[in-house]
Each structure stands twice: as C-alpha cells, then as structure tokens.
Amino acid sequence: MSEPNTELKNIIEAALLVAGQPLTIEKLLTMFPAESAPTREEIRAVLEMLEEEYAERVVELKQIDRSWRFQTRDKYASWITRLAEERPVRYSRALLETLAIVAYRQPVTRGDIENIRGVSVSTDIIKTLLGREWIRQVGVRNVPGRPALYGTTREFLEHFNLKNLEELPPLSALRDLDVISNELNLRLDLEQGEGSHAAEATAADGESHESLEQEPEPIMSEARTAERE
Incomplete structure (x- = not known):
C-alpha cells in the first residue's frame, strides 16, 4: 500500500481536531465527492x-469502538478539567454498582441486577443511565x-475512554467498587455508610436522589475544554 498523500492526511487530521466527537471511517468518507473519494484502506x-x-505528544489519537478522536x-x-465552568454531576455508589453489573454481565435484566446487588434498583438509576x-435496551428475555x-x-x-469492552479490567483484579471506579477513571467522593446494603434495604427509594447528587463527573481526557454530548 502506498503512503497516503499529504493533503488527504491534512484533511483527516483537521476533521478529527474539530469534530468534537469520535468519527468513523464511514463518516470521514462523507467529506469527499464520490468521484474523488479515497478508499477505506x-x-x-x-x-x-x-x-x-x-x-x-500531549494529544493522542484514540480509537473508540470503530471510531477515532483526538x-x-x-x-x-x-x-x-479545571477549565470546565460548570460543576459536573456526582454519581452514587448504587448507580456505579448498577453500571458495573451491566458492563460485566450484559445483557442483564433489572431483576438480574437486583439479584447480584441484593437490593432493589431504583427506577431513577435506570433512567439516569439511559x-x-x-446503557440501552438491547432486547427482552423470553x-x-x-x-x-x-x-x-x-x-x-x-466516556470511560475504552476502545472496546475487552479493555475493561478483569473481574479477578477487582476487589470492590472503589477499584472498579479507579480502573474506569472515576473519582468518587461517597458519603460514609453509603455502601451499606442494609441501609439501602431500609430505604430503597433513597437511591433515586443518590443518582442525581452533585459530584465530580468521571474524567474524560479530550482535546477540548468541555464534554460535548
């Protein structure tokens, strides 16, 4: 395969720098007229x-699934992150446990999550993740x-800067939610006793406001000053 021409490289580099979101090869191809479009290769x-x-360099080109971003x-x-003007959202231990279960055991139902956690899952937690x-609904169980x-x-x-799910840390290397959170590049500032399942069982509905508490959002290292979603 011949070396790409300089102009094509400049066009793609410029597009990735200003896109504000990861771009697939298919999306990059839409920039070019059909008669002069480069090949996927x-x-x-x-x-x-x-x-x-x-x-x-201080900036890297990162592949996310089938997309790329700087x-x-x-x-x-x-x-x-100190450049961000708005105070990011804080997420509760209950929400992060739910997200971790979906990530590692997917596809799962709400009942599966409750069986693993040992407590009910607040509707607000599912709504927040959706x-x-x-997360998204990928089907129904028959x-x-x-x-x-x-x-x-x-x-x-x-958001968690992963190329694919294979980059999740192995379960054998994880001891508790704090370790999972650190591996996913999260910063937690949870209240004392928040991890108690007994306390959650006596106030199952309390999870609904936990998922909306104000706390530092997971760091997403991007070549822009604020997350664009």
Missing part, C-alpha cells in the same frame, strides 16, 4: 500514520413478563 493508513505521529493524555486530565446513554435486557453503548466506551 487509504483512510485507515492515514489514521495509523497519525497515531504514530502523535505517539509522543484527546489529551490521561496524565494531563486533572489540569484540563439518559446519559451509557420469560413471562418479557423483562427488558440492558447492555452498554458506544457512549459508555467514549
């Missing part, structure tokens, strides 16, 4: 070249009642 060659060129490296995230587009089956989304991969 040529675009992939450009992406590989850009990955190499940015390998030692982002700042993790080591600079603590400085970049609203953030971190049992009486036909409960919804949930799985993670590409937005989940984007």
